[in-house]
Amino acid sequence: MNEELEAILGVHFQDSGLLRLALTHRSYIYEAAGEGQSSNERLEFLGDSILALVSADFLYRTFPNLTEGELTDVRAVLVRTETLAKFARDINLGKYLLMGRGEQHTGGGQRVQASAFEAVLGAIYLDQGLAIVQQFLTPRLEPIALNIVSKRLFKDNKSLFQELAQAHEGITPSYRLVSQEGPSHNREFTVEVVLGDKVAGKGQGRNKQMAEQEAAHVALLNRGWI
Template identity: 50%
Template sequence: METLEKKLGYTFQDKSLLENALTHSSCANESKGRLQSNERLEFLGDSILGMVVADHLYRNHPDLPEGDLTRTRAALVCEESLVVVAEELGLGAYLHLGRGEEAGGGRQRPSIRADAVEAVLAAVYLDGGIGSARKIIQKYILSREVAGLTKPRDHKTALQELVQRESGQVLRYRLVREEGPDHDKRFFVEVDLNGSPVGTGSGRSKKEAEQMAAKAAIERLEQPGI
């Protein structure tokens, strides 16, 4: 944990908060009540992250219209962005997972790693206040702001342009399932090309899930031999 604290640039007074932030529901369920999952911390961290990013963009970009502010914030706090943060922190190695989730490759699952980032931010906030959480958000997320302001890539448009190189191509996005409570819903979408699945993705909104599915489809279709 000391290595993770060094990467965060923050030392916890209450180490149990960090342990809680790294405990996935699969592990908590197997503990039969001894451990609490990080879902509540994730809920809090999502709001903290959104508020800090929105406050920063509002104060530092007075000329940006609401639409651009919204798109930039979305690009900075989306699952894809948080997975990058998790990779930089090496967060997957510290997660407490249940046996089934471990065997199923949970340490590399984007949604689990993104949720853990939010949970860690909430743990820092509860332990050291908003200033400490803001420093971490500044270091790992707002430092990529310039890339976000260049307008986040529209994967759906890019996929459409890719498949239209040949005539008669038909793309269709299909909502596969929804998981989680209303306040923390996660959507899973599949994109089909001419009736065959070419990509799947998940997100906290249908639009984000479609973008992630399109991104996966592009990566697959651009592989040599496909």
């Protein structure tokens, strides 16, 4: 099985035990089949740091016009759990994970898949070095990063909608509270975002700020700007 995964990864491990360790979820250890073995949690810790370095290096070199704060925001969107889980699914990593019966039943949730992907990065780094990790990871990061930056998806919804509304229509959006319902400890706010005299989107949330962000998100979707 390891050889099959190595072919998918494009990496031939000198120490195949590192790859097996990267694939060993802690739930496997808790059952008899994995007794006495170690899980991939330490490799995940290492891989998380490797991911941070490789992504920061790539973003710094690729987007010289972004500020420090913008680079930080882009990286936060780029390496979130959903993205790493997608990378794991793209290489069918779940097929090779060693998991307990409960996790096997679900196929390994999004967090499990993302963690395993980070552990694999750690294993590649220890076995092959940083340059090989960059060769493996950068082509996966690049198209997503370019999309995030080109569409300004690293901004919060209100900031992004204001920027695009001014660029496309020359109008600054405004927000108005439509209603607030429920008891004080569990209140729901409804807010509309308005462009000119037209409602561009409506959102709900537990506070006014959350409702405004949701309204801006709906408006962005309605206009096809994201």
